[in-house]
Amino acid sequence: MSLPHAILTALLEKPSSGLELTRRFDRSIGYFWSSTHQQIYRELGKLEQAGRIRALPAAVPARGQKKEYEVLPAGREELAAWVALPEDPRPVRDPLLLRMRAAAVVGAEGMDAELRRHLTLHESQLAEYREIEERNFTPAPTSDEDRLRYLVLRGGIDLETFWISWLTRSIADLDG
């Protein structure tokens, strides 16, 4: 049940319309909790009905018309409660690792090219994170808020670094 909380977080950072949220999910928040516009619109509807957010008065409630939302106190409380809740790490579900394991049984035809392809994808994702780091967290942040945000970004950087080094090792290993 993380999507509503991802949306609340994004809206607290800045009130937005559905499409703006979708854009931001493609960039920042979505790096750690991805979503599509369909899911977002549906969830916005539910959150509004539950009294956690509301449409800004200016907005005309018509189709095709932009509609901006802001978080209500109940929404902020809900989010704070969720943050304090313990939650175990999700079990891993990774198609590439699974395919490699399947390849051990039916043959690794094409694996090498696929690993190289993933390598470039992860390299470009890492470059994107590095740019954000340069732009927003250099020099190192001092406020508590920004230190937390920087740690999240470090998570992304370290995760991509893990993939790059694992892929590099695997490619070398299969070549040899």
Next chain:
Amino acid sequence: MSLPHAILTALLEKPSSGLELTRRFDRSIGYFWSSTHQQIYRELGKLEQAGRIRALPAAVPARGQKKEYEVLPAGREELAAWVALPEDPRPVRDPLLLRMRAAAVVGAEGMDAELRRHLTLHESQLAEYREIEERNFTPAPTSDEDRLRYLVLRGGIDLETFWISWLTRSIADLDG
């Protein structure tokens, strides 16, 4: 659409009943594609109906009776085709990183304890992987199949190592 392929892989490694598969998903295959027995039974039914697997003749088709499955040629072909197919990495969806980002907005109450809790979880998962490494891949494997399986396990080891180092850094950073 990875679950059926995870099941085909597991059944090729060793024909099994639904419950045996469930057990194996709790240990080996499930480290990279987790699942529950409900999903597994449902998927076994579909795979059987699609002619990719079949129940071993010995099995009585009654409730409460053990029913073993083996993979048919069509199932092996299906799996080989899937392995050769390109598939992009999944977008990340991690509740802990998301909660940390939310904490930047509503306050990091309780974050420290939660990070420490995750640290011990990841440490124990790493220890489990290390045991498997010791047991099955020491000395280093020489066959192609086992080299692939070892790379998959290395993926798990490196992933846990990433989490441990990120969590350790984050805990230190929030303390300071």
Next chain:
DNA sequence: GTAAGCATGTAAATAGTTACATGATTGG
């Protein structure tokens, strides 16, 4: 006035989770 793109949505299908139901086997 019409095409391109902005903006919000609906519908249907698939995937995954949670809770419960039912029968078989074995040890006391």
Next chain:
DNA sequence: CCAATCATGTAACTATTTACATGCTTAC
């Protein structure tokens, strides 16, 4: 016989994805 455990399954719900529908705004 009764409890525990093995074993298979159903039902209902929630989450996610994919495909499509509709109205508005702006630039030509």
